[in-house]
Amino acid sequence: MSVITMHAAQRNxxxxxxxxxxxxxxxxxxxxxxxxxxxxxxxxxxxxxVYARRRIHRGEALFHAxxxxxxxxxxxxxxxxxxxxxxxxREQVTGFMMSGELVGMDGIGTGCYNGNAVALExxxxxxxxxxxxxxxxxxxxxxxxxxxxxxxxxIVRDHGVMMxxxxxxxxxxxAAFLLNLSKRFTxxxxxxxxxHLRMTREEIGSYLGLKLETVSRLFSKFQExxxxxxxxxxxxxxxxxxxxxxxxxxx
Amino acid sequence: MSVITMHAAQRNxxxxxxxxxxxxxxxxxxxxxxxxxxxxxxxxxxxxxVYARRRIHRGEALFHAxxxxxxxxxxxxxxxxxxxxxxxxREQVTGFMMSGELVGMDGIGTGCYNGNAVALExxxxxxxxxxxxxxxxxxxxxxxxxxxxxxxxxIVRDHGVMMxxxxxxxxxxxAAFLLNLSKRFTxxxxxxxxxHLRMTREEIGSYLGLKLETVSRLFSKFQExxxxxxxxxxxxxxxxxxxxxxxxxxx
DNA sequence: CGACCTTTTGAACGTATTCAACCGATGTGG
DNA sequence: CCACATCGGTTGAATACGTTCAAAAGGTCG
Numbered sequence: 052m053s054v055i056t057m058h059a060a061q062r063n064x065x066x067x068x069x070x071x072x073x074x075x076x077x078x079x080x081x082x083x084x085x086x087x088x089x090x091x092x093x094x095x096x097x098x099x100x101v102y103a104r105r106r107i108h109r110g111e112a113l114f115h116a117x118x119x120x121x122x123x124x125x126x127x128x129x130x131x132x133x134x135x136x137x138x139x140x141r142e143q144v145t146g147f148m149m150s151g152e153l154v155g156m157d158g159i160g161t162g163c164y165n166g167n168a169v170a171l172e173x174x175x176x177x178x179x180x181x182x183x184x185x186x187x188x189x190x191x192x193x194x195x196x197x198x199x200x201x202x203x204x205x206i207v208r209d210h211g212v213m214m215x216x217x218x219x220x221x222x223x224x225x226a227a228f229l230l231n232l233s234k235r236f237t238x239x240x241x242x243x244x245x246x247h248l249r250m251t252r253e254e255i256g257s258y259l260g261l262k263l264e265t266v267s268r269l270f271s272k273f274q275e276x277x278x279x280x281x282x283x284x285x286x287x288x289x290x291x292x293x294x295x296x297x298x299x300x301x302x
Numbered sequence: 303m304s305v306i307t308m309h310a311a312q313r314n315x316x317x318x319x320x321x322x323x324x325x326x327x328x329x330x331x332x333x334x335x336x337x338x339x340x341x342x343x344x345x346x347x348x349x350x351x352v353y354a355r356r357r358i359h360r361g362e363a364l365f366h367a368x369x370x371x372x373x374x375x376x377x378x379x380x381x382x383x384x385x386x387x388x389x390x391x392r393e394q395v396t397g398f399m400m401s402g403e404l405v406g407m408d409g410i411g412t413g414c415y416n417g418n419a420v421a422l423e424x425x426x427x428x429x430x431x432x433x434x435x436x437x438x439x440x441x442x443x444x445x446x447x448x449x450x451x452x453x454x455x456x457i458v459r460d461h462g463v464m465m466x467x468x469x470x471x472x473x474x475x476x477a478a479f480l481l482n483l484s485k486r487f488t489x490x491x492x493x494x495x496x497x498h499l500r501m502t503r504e505e506i507g508s509y510l511g512l513k514l515e516t517v518s519r520l521f522s523k524f525q526e527x528x529x530x531x532x533x534x535x536x537x538x539x540x541x542x543x544x545x546x547x548x549x550x551x552x553x
Numbered sequence: 554c555g556a557c558c559t560t561t562t563g564a565a566c567g568t569a570t571t572c573a574a575c576c577g578a579t580g581t582g583g
Numbered sequence: 584c585c586a587c588a589t590c591g592g593t594t595g596a597a598t599a600c601g602t603t604c605a606a607a608a609g610g611t612c613g
Binding site for chain 2: 135137138139141142143144145156157158159160161165166185188189192195196198199200201202203204205206207209210211212213214216217218257258259260298299
Binding site for chain 4: 220261268
């Protein structure tokens with residue numbers, strides 16, 4: 052492995068860089084988005100996976116359920132909701148995804164996306180044609196490993212949501228939701244305790260298996276109890292430990 | 303990573319085959335479990351992934367949450383429940399898995415299994431060391447593809463459960479549950495309308511986000527309405543279309 | 554500025570839960 | 584092999600949690 056020569060990597064990437072401005076190595080999300088310990092050659096190769104960038108305006112869909120699957124998307128900036136639809140038209144929010152996270156993996160198995168991904172604010176994504184991802188991950192074990200980790204972590208995340216929906220009370224669900232957002236914002240260098248929700252009460256409710264009125268009431272209740280301060284979509288967490296206690300306490 | 307001696311894998315598989323009776327090519331689950339269109343050489347190589355078989359008695363765990371991850375398991379026979387645990391000890395059933403399906407994929411990302419897999423009857427599984435799965439799927443694109451499909455389909459399944467838990471009424475959840483079991487039994491050559499539940503009401507309830515009493519009441523209700531006949535764990539579906547109608551109708 | 558969407562809050566309601574009793578099936582030890 | 588203990592399942596009655604319906608206020612955007 053260490054004997055691989057560098058000549059392929061020696062070619063100037065200037066043209067590619069101009070076209071798509073693709074430099075994973077320079078992306079501040081690389082620690083979230085990419086495997087650790089890639090050498091320069093591998094990094095170059097991995098950057099070839101990023102076929103293009105795409106901008107999605109707030110309210111627009113990155114893809115719809117049923118669209119032909121060809122790529123997964125790494126979120127560079129912005130905030131998405133992912134949803135699935137019932138036969139009878141009901142919509143369920145399955146997740147809120149932010150920068151550095153991957154969306155579209157639900158399409159690998161069937162060749163069609165299983166759900167929608169809708170931008171909750173103006174977004175930019177990296178387009179990763181999946182055939183290319185597979186090809187390059189056959190060459191670079193670290194990338195293969197990373198892909199499998201990402202897929203597996205999505206499964207683990209989903210199981211967490213099942214726990215939330217199946218066993219938790221409304222209060223606990225909202226506390227878990229806030230703490231989860233807080234943690235993910237922290238990871239990205241934002242304040243853990245002061246943030247802006249990009250989704251409506253209805254979308255939060257759908258995600259948490261609650262009605263929008265219930266979500267609203269709970270926000271008010273949390274405020275009364277001094278856990279948070281709410282101003283429309285602006286959230287201030289005043290008592291993190293208090294929220295965590297809410298989660299730990301048996302019904 | 304540098305000098306892996308897996309060329310020991312070139313050893314004649316005869317001894318391994320004797321030891322473990324491993325012949326995926328002869329397994330009646332291969333259409334559920336394996337990719338299509340493997341040639342004989344590839345099939346031989348894929349069979350090397352099956353490191354061993356393991357028998358699990360009813361009530362025993364195939365793995366526990368927190369156990370070090372090293373393999374995924376293909377269920378050869380029997381029935382498992384998979385669960386996750388809360389900080390405060392609550393348990394949530396995340397799935398019921400049957401022959402031909404894979405369990406343990408929740409461990410890939412973290413190196414530890416995220417949940418438990420417990421046998422609901424005596425089971426036999428094929429042990430697939432994941433490092434080997436990754437190695438061989440780098441060589442055989444069809445296997446790589448298949449692995450990704452399986453992971454993706456698990457995500458899609460989980461999203462379906464989220465829809466069920468987040469947006470459906472108790473009645474709809476149980477109807478969906480029965481129809482799902484029916485479909486999977488059919489695929490395996492069993493009766494779509496006459497089967498034996500291997501899980502308790504409590505486990506069904508946990509999976510569906512309901513209490514065991516609610517599940518029991520609903521079974522009785524479905525029986526009164528002529529959709530099914532229930533005798534303890536024995537289920538007879540009398541009106542499949544009726545159950546489907548329950549799902550399609552907005553509350 | 555006005556129309557529309559989102560959020561908040563109240564009151565009545567309904568679904569699923571809780572608590573409790575009982576029954577039947579299963580399995581174990583005397 | 585039976586008696587008994589245990590576990591799983593059913594059913595009823597009271598309760599609680601979250602929903603539904605409704606009205607009004609606060610934001611946002613053309």
